[in-house]
Amino acid sequence: MRILLLGGTSEARALAARLHPDVEVISSLAGRVPDPALPVGEVRIGGFGGVGGLRNWLGEHVVDAVVDATHPFAATITANAAAACAELGVPHLLLARPAWPPGDAIVVMSDVQAAEAVAEQGFSRVLLTTGRTGTAAFKDSDAWFLIRAVTAPDAEALPAHHQILLSRGPYRYEGELELLRTHRIDALVTKNSGGAMTRPKLDAAAALSIPVVMVERPALPPDVLTVSTVDDAVAWVRTTGRS
Incomplete structure (x- = not known):
């Protein structure tokens, strides 16, 4: 076969x-x-x-x-x-x-809506994990972004205030806690990718009472x-x- x-x-x-x-x-x-x-x-x-x-x-x-x-x-x-x-x-x-249960996350339908949510909520230091093609929607944002991706986004698609972290899962809960604390993150923006490899970021955000903006599938x-x-x-x- x-x-x-x-x-x-x-x-x-x-x-x-x-x-x-x-x-x-x-x-x-x-x-x-x-x-x-x-x-x-x-x-x-x-x-x-x-x-x-x-x-x-x-x-x-x-x-x-x-x-x-x-x-x-x-x-x-x-x-x-x-x-x-x-x-x-x-x-x-x-x-x-399986998708992740959204819990208390702000659920949106697109990267553009996620950027709107960041602006509306007044988040200032955001962990952005929507992938290299997901950064363009945040280009005009006033917030600072820690952009974690496997490959670097195109320079013209980046927000003015950012740091790029090239990384590939799986991730561990303790490491995600340290990342959020070290960079004083006040919001996590992610896609509802599901799976165990990147789930720890949600658990760490919940432990630190950090709001989550989640793009629906x-x-x-x-x-x-x-x-x-x-x-x-x-x-x-x-x-x-x-x-």
């Missing part, structure tokens, strides 16, 4: 390892992160060129199924995979890690079979392979 695994997440790497070597897994990474953590098995890096490009790739490589285990905010590739698989009749599964494509654990994804792949 051969599957295309749309990856780039810890869940995708775990799934590839669980299936190898019984299943031929082709893991696809977007290529936006330098020196990415690579899964076992074959890896392709780069985009497909929209729905049409993915549809052509699937036709040329004759895969038995597609598993989308991309980041919860990778809305474009998730929508493209759903459309291409539906057109071709290729079995398709979405592995979506984009809606998933309708009528796509979705599971929330690697175990369930493994079971689906093995069942699909026997059908």
